[in-house]
Amino acid sequence: xxxxxxxxxxxxxxxxxxxxxxxxxxxxxxxxxxxxxxxxxxxxxxxxxxxxxxxxxxxxxxxxxxxxxxxxxxxxxxxxxxxxxxxxxxxxxxxxxxxxxxxxxxxxxxxxxxxxxxxxxxxxxxxxxxxxxxxxxxxxxxxxxxxxxxxxxxxxxxxxxxxxxxxxxxxxxxxxxxxxxxxxxxxxxxxxxxxxxxxxxxxxxxxxxxxxxxxxxxxxxxxxxxxxxxxx
Amino acid sequence: xxxxxxxxxxxxxxxxxxxxxxxxxxxxxxxxxxxxxxxxxxxxxxxxxxxxxxxxxxxxxxxxxxxxxxxxxxxxxxxxxxxxxxxxxxxxxxxxxxxxxxxxxxxxxxxxxxxxxxxxxxxxxxxxxxxxxxxxxxxxxxxxxxxxxxxxxxxxxxxxxxxxxxxxxxxxxxxxxxxxxxxxxxxxxxxxxxxxxxxxxxxxxxxxxxxxxxxxxxxxxxxxxxxxxxxx
Numbered sequence: 001x002x003x004x005x006x007x008x009x010x011x012x013x014x015x016x017x018x019x020x021x022x023x024x025x026x027x028x029x030x031x032x033x034x035x036x037x038x039x040x041x042x043x044x045x046x047x048x049x050x051x052x053x054x055x056x057x058x059x060x061x062x063x064x065x066x067x068x069x070x071x072x073x074x075x076x077x078x079x080x081x082x083x084x085x086x087x088x089x090x091x092x093x094x095x096x097x098x099x100x101x102x103x104x105x106x107x108x109x110x111x112x113x114x115x116x117x118x119x120x121x122x123x124x125x126x127x128x129x130x131x132x133x134x135x136x137x138x139x140x141x142x143x144x145x146x147x148x149x150x151x152x153x154x155x156x157x158x159x160x161x162x163x164x165x166x167x168x169x170x171x172x173x174x175x176x177x178x179x180x181x182x183x184x185x186x187x188x189x190x191x192x193x194x195x196x197x198x199x200x201x202x203x204x205x206x207x208x209x210x211x212x213x214x215x216x217x218x219x220x221x222x223x224x225x226x227x228x229x230x231x232x
Numbered sequence: 233x234x235x236x237x238x239x240x241x242x243x244x245x246x247x248x249x250x251x252x253x254x255x256x257x258x259x260x261x262x263x264x265x266x267x268x269x270x271x272x273x274x275x276x277x278x279x280x281x282x283x284x285x286x287x288x289x290x291x292x293x294x295x296x297x298x299x300x301x302x303x304x305x306x307x308x309x310x311x312x313x314x315x316x317x318x319x320x321x322x323x324x325x326x327x328x329x330x331x332x333x334x335x336x337x338x339x340x341x342x343x344x345x346x347x348x349x350x351x352x353x354x355x356x357x358x359x360x361x362x363x364x365x366x367x368x369x370x371x372x373x374x375x376x377x378x379x380x381x382x383x384x385x386x387x388x389x390x391x392x393x394x395x396x397x398x399x400x401x402x403x404x405x406x407x408x409x410x411x412x413x414x415x416x417x418x419x420x421x422x423x424x425x426x427x428x429x430x431x432x433x434x435x436x437x438x439x440x441x442x443x444x445x446x447x448x449x450x451x452x453x454x455x456x457x458x459x460x461x462x463x464x
Contacts, residue, residue: 004421005383010245013238014381017246018276018374044250046438048373051390053425053433060443067445082358094355116453123326123432124390126314131390137366141280141373142250149246151237158283158356158363169447189236193285200355201285206271206278211292213299215401221348
């Protein structure tokens, strides 16, 4: 039974990667990532589960400063729009956040989902069409954890229009951008998520997310915590 | 720089979890999972990255055989529909596959995305609405890797209608089912993915998924490998 479990030190290493992983936006160093290391990270991604073993991911490795500049411009535009969706003091604080490291990180990586991988009918995708997108996210999380173990920081830039990424990278219609990642050696990994450190949000107790046998709305949705009616 | 990297044995443990993780559908043992262990796995999930630190995941822990039976019935219905989407020899082989362990696994786990977590405007979700769904997938992959290190097998059941899960678990409209997982101790972890072992699909060389600076369609999409026109 526990014959299949890792030794205690190995288990601890896995949990360490999980708890010390960070979404890195600052602290990137300019030092290049050696190509064998980059390939280890991509191979970790490639070992993710994929629906029907379809391996739908495509990885575009970006080092060209001109490409990074185009992506950064698309980010800046979206970020200004995003700021306007917050109001008052929250908007002021939003503008002070550092939300990407596109130009500083030596490697940028576009992860996209090729919806033609695996053929026209993919086992396991027949009833949940988004399973191939989810497979790509599993690949990203594998890469993220492997990167942490290697000392490489990863930041996920989501404040950008998918259409901008499509245009910059000439993606055909059936290849969907999933994530634009920034990778690099980092000066430090923060002891806690940056959004927690700056007081934007804090980690919930796990128990707030647990349900036994059936779903029950969390307390803060019932207006118990903040007294307001939730909105969408 | 590499001061932030894990020691070699720790790095190896992280890669081991990544490469030895399996999607488990058979080989589940009936032995219960101790609750502290289950909580470690859920805590690993809870340490996933989440858009705007919104922590949008909800975990429903299922042990009731009656609930499992209802889920299994929904799977069986979808699976029969799925089989009909394959033809000829592929359909015959599809029917021979074991695609879930719902009733055998001591724990079933519904992971759902609560789209109201984080409030009406979530940092980083302003331009990519599906980021919260992706955060939940990162949580699932964390749990999957931690489970492997603990000797616990995890299987993702995707051949089921989301609407069936909504009904069985009384999910409100804004809580989206992401994954239905089966967890349990296992007799063994297969040395390679089961779909590869039975000849359904095989792992591509990583190089087939790599692009430098810009996207280029993979060779098999250009009809070079299988000589056919890709279809959607």
